[in-house]
Amino acid sequence: xxxxxxxxxxxxxxxxxxxxxxxxxxxxxxxxxxxxxxxxxxxxxxxxxxxxxxxxxxxxxxxxxxxxxxxxxxxxxxxxxxxxxxxxxxxxxxxxxxxxxxxxxxxxxxxxxxxxxxxxxxxxxxxxxxxxxxxxxxxxxxxxxxxxxxxxxxxxxxxxxxxxxxxxxxxxxxxxxxxxxxxxxxxxxxxxxxxxxxxxxxxxxxxxxxxxxxxxxxxxxxxxxxxxxxxxxxxxxxxxxxxxxxxxxxxx
Numbered sequence: 001x002x003x004x005x006x007x008x009x010x011x012x013x014x015x016x017x018x019x020x021x022x023x024x025x026x027x028x029x030x031x032x033x034x035x036x037x038x039x040x041x042x043x044x045x046x047x048x049x050x051x052x053x054x055x056x057x058x059x060x061x062x063x064x065x066x067x068x069x070x071x072x073x074x075x076x077x078x079x080x081x082x083x084x085x086x087x088x089x090x091x092x093x094x095x096x097x098x099x100x101x102x103x104x105x106x107x108x109x110x111x112x113x114x115x116x117x118x119x120x121x122x123x124x125x126x127x128x129x130x131x132x133x134x135x136x137x138x139x140x141x142x143x144x145x146x147x148x149x150x151x152x153x154x155x156x157x158x159x160x161x162x163x164x165x166x167x168x169x170x171x172x173x174x175x176x177x178x179x180x181x182x183x184x185x186x187x188x189x190x191x192x193x194x195x196x197x198x199x200x201x202x203x204x205x206x207x208x209x210x211x212x213x214x215x216x217x218x219x220x221x222x223x224x225x226x227x228x229x230x231x232x233x234x235x236x237x238x239x240x241x242x243x244x245x246x247x248x249x250x251x252x
Contacts, residue, residue: 049109050105050109053105053108053109053111053112054105054108056111056112057078057108057111057112060078060111062076062077062078062123063076063077063079064076064077065077065147065148067140067143067144067146067147068140068143070127070131070132072101072125072126072127072128072131072140073125073126073127073140073143073144074125075089075122075123075124075125075144075147075148076102076122076123076125077120077121077122077123077148078111078115078120078121078122078123079120080114080115080117080118080119080120080121081115082118083118083119083120084118084119084120085120085151085152085153086118086119086120086152086153086155087119087120087121087122087148087152087153087154087155088110088114088119088120088121088122088154088155088156088157088158089121089122089124089144089145089148089154089156089157089158089167089177090102090107090110090121090122090123090124090157090158090159090163091124091126091141091157091158091159091160091163091164091166091167091170092104092106092107092123092124092125092159092160092163093106093159093160093161093162093163093164093184094161094162094163095129095161095162095197095198095199095203095207096128096129096137096162096203096206096207097128097129097130097198097203098128098129098130098131101125101128102123102124102125106160107123107160108123110158111123119155120152122144122148122154124140124141124144124145126140126141126144126166127140129203129206129207133206133207133208133209134207134208134209134218134221134222135221135222137166137207138166138169138170138173138222141166141167141169141170142169142170142173142174144170145157145170145171145174145176145177146174146176148176149174149176153178154176154177154178155177155178155179156177156178156179156180156181157170157171157177157179157180157181158180158181158183159180159181159182159183159185160183160184161183161184161185161186162186162203162207164182164183164184164185164186164234165182165185165186165187165222165224167180167181167182167185168180168182168185168224168228168230168232168234169222169224171230171232172225172228172229172230175229175230177230178230178231179230179231179232179233180228180230180231180232180233181232181233181235182232182233182234182235183235183236184235184236184237185224185234185236186204186223187223187224187234188223188224189204189208189212189218189219189222189223190212190219190223192204193205193208193211193212193219207222208222
């Protein structure tokens with residue numbers, strides 16, 4: 001671990017300079033119209049920032065790895081300048097729906113953030129619920145971690161919303177990551193069903209194939225386990241109107 005920290009430290013300054021230069025160029029050239037922003041940023045300043053980050057990421061050339069035959073079973077790996085193979089894996093959210101994927105700005109904005117700190121970034125894609133209901137997406141993320149671990153060290157897996165739940169479950173199954181950060185996960189699927197989670201109110205039922213009374217085993221298995229073996233940070237927001245974990249901060 002000390003060797004890894006030393007290698008990352010040596011390259012971090014160079015990575016910051018390289019990424020900062022590209023971001024500055026992006027800020028200078030970014031268009032003011034961000035109506036096509038897939039991330040749905042809430043105000044004009046955020047939309048401009050989202051457009052700038054999207055332009056920055058579009059100028060990169062990630063290495064795409066495939067862990068299955070479905071078009072969605074892939075991982076885009078962005079290498080930091082002088083990278084160490086120390087990798088942050090990111091799992092996007094979006095109610096397991098096709099309309100949100102790894103290209104959303106909530107996800108791609110993490111690419112320059114971690115590259116700037118000398119870490120490679122892996123954006124994991126998985127099959128949406130209209131192609132594969134549970135446990136398909138969970139299987140996908142675990143398989144992606146297994147593939148990444150063949151050639152690199154996975155320092156942490158970061159997931160958001162539905163992706164946070166997948167990240168925790170996949171880390172427990174794969175055991176290939178040092179740690180996991182889950183932002184606004186769905187820890188209890190039955191509670192998510194009762195709260196009519198998602199923009200249409202039926203995300204959990206569609207993901208798990210029915211109501212809790214119809215699929216009790218699936219609801220139990222897809223919920224977060226009571227005990228975690230991977231060091232995990234669960235984070236939620238006090239005013240999160242979509243996913244309420246009932247736990248402001250938990251370290252497991």
